[in-house]
Amino acid sequence: MEVTRVQELAVGGLHELPAQFIRPAHEQPENSKAIDGIMVPVISLSQPHDMLINEISKACSEWGFFLITDHGISSSLIQGLQEVGQEFFKLPREEKESYANDPSNGKFEGYGTKMTKNLEAKVEWIDYFFHLMSPPSKVSYDIWPKNPSSYRAVTEEYTVEILRVTEELLELLSKGLGLEGKALKSCLGGEEIELEMKINMYPPCPQPQLALGVEPHTDMSALTILVPNDVPGLQVWKDGNWVAVNYLPNALCVHVGDQIEVLGNGKYKSVLHRSLVNKDRTRMSWAVFCVPPHEAMIGPLPEVVDDRNPVKYSTKTFAEYRYRKFNKLPQ
Ligand SMILES: O=C(O)CCC(=O)C(=O)O
Numbered sequence: 481m482e483v484t485r486v487q488e489l490a491v492g493g494l495h496e497l498p499a500q501f502i503r504p505a506h507e508q509p510e511n512s513k514a515i516d517g518i519m520v521p522v523i524s525l526s527q528p529h530d531m532l533i534n535e536i537s538k539a540c541s542e543w544g545f546f547l548i549t550d551h552g553i554s555s556s557l558i559q560g561l562q563e564v565g566q567e568f569f570k571l572p573r574e575e576k577e578s579y580a581n582d583p584s585n586g587k588f589e590g591y592g593t594k595m596t597k598n599l600e601a602k603v604e605w606i607d608y609f610f611h612l613m614s615p616p617s618k619v620s621y622d623i624w625p626k627n628p629s630s631y632r633a634v635t636e637e638y639t640v641e642i643l644r645v646t647e648e649l650l651e652l653l654s655k656g657l658g659l660e661g662k663a664l665k666s667c668l669g670g671e672e673i674e675l676e677m678k679i680n681m682y683p684p685c686p687q688p689q690l691a692l693g694v695e696p697h698t699d700m701s702a703l704t705i706l707v708p709n710d711v712p713g714l715q716v717w718k719d720g721n722w723v724a725v726n727y728l729p730n731a732l733c734v735h736v737g738d739q740i741e742v743l744g745n746g747k748y749k750s751v752l753h754r755s756l757v758n759k760d761r762t763r764m765s766w767a768v769f770c771v772p773p774h775e776a777m778i779g780p781l782p783e784v785v786d787d788r789n790p791v792k793y794s795t796k797t798f799a800e801y802r803y804r805k806f807n808k809l810p811q
């Protein structure tokens with residue numbers, strides 16, 4: 481199946497954005513600018529435990545988004561992860577295409593570009609590489625990039641670190657709900673919890689004010705932990721405004737996803753977010769989605785539901801949630 485990659489359009493030296501990338505007027509960044517003077521929460525993981533629980537649960541309730549520092553992942557590992565991802569996108573076209581995904585046939589992993597199903601639908605200015613990272617027993621390492629040759633070693637090292645940070649965050653979030661530390665992790669499959677990597681690549685865009693890299697959405701994950709490169713673009717929705725996320729070297733961006741919103745019966749918010757693109761520079765981001773296994777049943781935890789806070793979400797398997805979200809069906 482022939483797919484035109486955004487990266488190829490961009491190197492072709494376009495001056496005008498092709499029509500399928502032009503967002504409806506109200507979505508265009510020039511008509512929906514981020515508000516000035518508001519900063520997303522930045523939280524150090526090295527502060528005293530009780531303070532940390534309070535800060536994180538406040539950020540999850542008010543924003544569904546925050547940056548973390550002092551997370552213990554070395555800057556050299558983050559840089560290594562970024563380098564192997566950049567190297568992949570520099571490979572010759574034919575080599576990248578040998579990893580092409582095919583979502584319409586259920587093959588979600590690999591190299592991808594979203595396409596329009598119909599002429600009215602708009603597409604995003606992005607190519608990506610998506611693959612499962614953990615647990616090792618479920619990972620198809622043969623679809624990970626073989627080039628650069630260090631891709632696997634670096635990504636496996638990052639997996640160990642992100643799993644540690646994910647578990648720490650889930651423990652803090654559990655305690656913020658008044659539950660014991662292991663509660664959320666065990667609802668999300670315990671040791672079967674899955675991590676997925678999506679390397680997002682947004683090439684320079686001839687008319688960035690008319691396009692979006694990723695349209696407004698919430699993540700269907702439990703949590704998403706993302707590192708960007710130094711090209712800004714991520715924005716989060718807060719109280720009726722877009723707020724730009726400033727680049728903070730070595731910080732990790734944490735998004736509350738839909739599954740945590742459901743488990744906490746709405747106490748924590750799944751954050752609406754989008755990303756903009758840049759005229760001259762390539763933006764990249766490495767998003768790790770922490771998701772339950774497909775068969776896990778996810779619904780509001782009985783401990784957080786009472787007469788004053790009745791059940792707000794239905795309980796269903798993650799597979800069903802995913803199917804409904806992909807097909808834009810009500811949950
Ligand atoms: O690139 C970004 O900063 C956001 C990407 C994103 O929202 C996603 O991959 O779900």
Ligand SMILES: [Fe+2]
Pocket residue numbers: 697698699704753
């Ligand atoms: Fe997202």
